[in-house]
Amino acid sequence: MARPHTSPSVPRAEPTSARRLLSGAIAALACLLYGYCSGVVAGAQLYVSRDFSLGTTAQGAVVSVFLLGAAAGALGAGRVSDRYGRRPALLLSALLFGAGLALAAFAPGLPLLLVGRVVQGLAAGLASAVVPVYLSEISTDRARGRMGTLNQFMVTVGLLVSYLVALAYSSGGEWRWMFGAGLAGVALFLLALPLLPESPAWRARGDGTARKMPGPRAALRVLTARGVRPALLVGVGLCLLQQFCGINAVLYFAPTIIRSTGLGASNAILYSVYIGALNVVMTMVAVELVDRWGRRPLMLLSVGLMFVALVPLGVSFMWDVPAHSLVALLCLLAYVAAFAIGLGPIVWLLLAEIFPPERRALGTAVCTTVNWLANFVVNQFFLTLVGALGQGETFWLFAGVCLLGLGFVWHRLPETRGRDDATIAAALGTGTVR
Structure with a gap:
């Protein structure tokens, strides 16, 4: 049997596969809430903008302050x-999710709504950095791929649930209920948390040395040290590409994008449900393939297909092509499917694989912070960019990023499937990508 991610100095009875799966599923509920809070704004903003008379900048802020909160949450997660411990960190994220959703649901105006979105973001950032590390630490080398992609699968489920909830309340424009419905997920997570064991790897480092986190300058020195720097460069590069x-501009603004093709608000939300469902299905495919095909082939396939889908998507918005709405929807579906099979779930898995065990929480937290900050930049300026360049040209810009990303993955990303920490570190250090 492949070795568990625990310290060899502290022998422990190895948990069963069923116990690992249950623990992973409970931890990943935090990612379901992260996906819900990310996606619910896509439908809610159509009606928030109406009720609060929001302009383009304010609409962008409702999305983007969540991302700034997430960056702060991820930075403090390590x-x-x-x-x-991982378990108390997940409890904190649950409490923050509950507070943020409640504030948004009862907000009398834009300021308190923005506060609620920031608190939701803090919770999402914390979850996005802690859950991948926890899943890696309870897994074995052989099953690390499936377990490590569970978090992204639950994010896509959360997105889909948020789209379905938005659709259910779209006829009356009841955006407060769209936020409030997420409190049911918070209650489920809080009820399940007592069943969640602490990470065996965290328990094994019982002398307290691993729990003394360095300050910002010391952390920078640690992560830029010779043995860790290659992992940091690959991790940051993958997060920027992601x-x-x-992708998140498309997912967050899916109803707005589809509505621009001439469809009404309710139909736009309905089509976003199709996008969310496809995201879930293709992430399930990635879960099945990641330990068979490996991380590198799926990443190359994913980024390449995204480029192929974005080019005609841009054309469909730039010229009056026949069946414009249908062509745009099909291209969006192909783009989301390509992302979900590789770039979406595998980046989070790789972040938990490429860093040395003693630097895993810190390295993952820093890379996750970069991810959220990049997410903020894209979403804050997406509508502005569309207004300046045009929708089709903006999608072509994303296509250019995918082309550059394809080269980065080809030249810098080693295969990690079934390899132990020392082998992965050696491959990163020597630049070996096979």
Whole structure:
């Protein structure tokens, strides 16, 4: 049997596969809430903008302050999870999700709504940095791919649920209920958390040394040290690619994009449900393939197909092509499917694989912070960019990023499937990509 991610100095009874799966599913509920809070704004903003008379800048702020909160949450995640444990960090994220959704649901105006979105973001950032590390630490080398992609699968489920909830309340424009419905997920997570064991790898480092997180300058020195720097460069590069390819702009603004093709608000939300469902299905495919095909082939396939889908998507918005709405929808579906089979789930898996065990929480937290900041930049300026360049030209810009990303993955990303920490570190250090 492949070795578990625990310290060899502290022998422990290895948990069963069923126990690992249950623990992983409970931890990944945090990612379901992260996906829900990310996606619910896509439908809600159509009606928030109407009720609060929001302009383009304010609409962008409702999305983007969530991302700034997430960046802050991710940055602090390493310190919280290494000092207090993965389980208390996940409990904190659950409480923040609950507070943020409640604030948004009862907000009398834009300021309190923005506060609620920031709090939701803090929770999402914390979850996005802690869950991949926890899943990696409870897994074995052989099953690490499936377990590590569970978090992204739950994010896509959360997105789909948010789209369905938005559709259910779209006829009356009841955006407050769209946010409030997420509190049911928070209650489920809080009820399940007592069943979640602490990460065995965190428990094994019981002398407290691993829990003393370095300050910002010391952390920078640690992550730029010779043995860690290659992992940091690959991790940051993958996070930038994951966001600058434009995926979250498409997912967050899906109803707005589809509405621009001439469809009404309710129909636009309905089509976003199709996009969310496809995202879930293709992430399930990635879960099945990641330990068979490997990380590198799926990443190359994913980024290449995204480029192929974005080019005709841009054309459909730039010229009056026949069946414009249908062509745009098909291209969006192909683009989301390509993302979901590789670039979406595998980046999070790789972040938990490429860093040395003693630097895993810190390295993942820093890369996740970069991810959220890049997400903020894209989404804050997406509508502005569309207004300046045009929708079709903006999608072509994303296509250019995918082309550059394809070269980065080809030249810098090693295969990690079934390899232990030392082998992965050696491959990163020597630049070996096979």
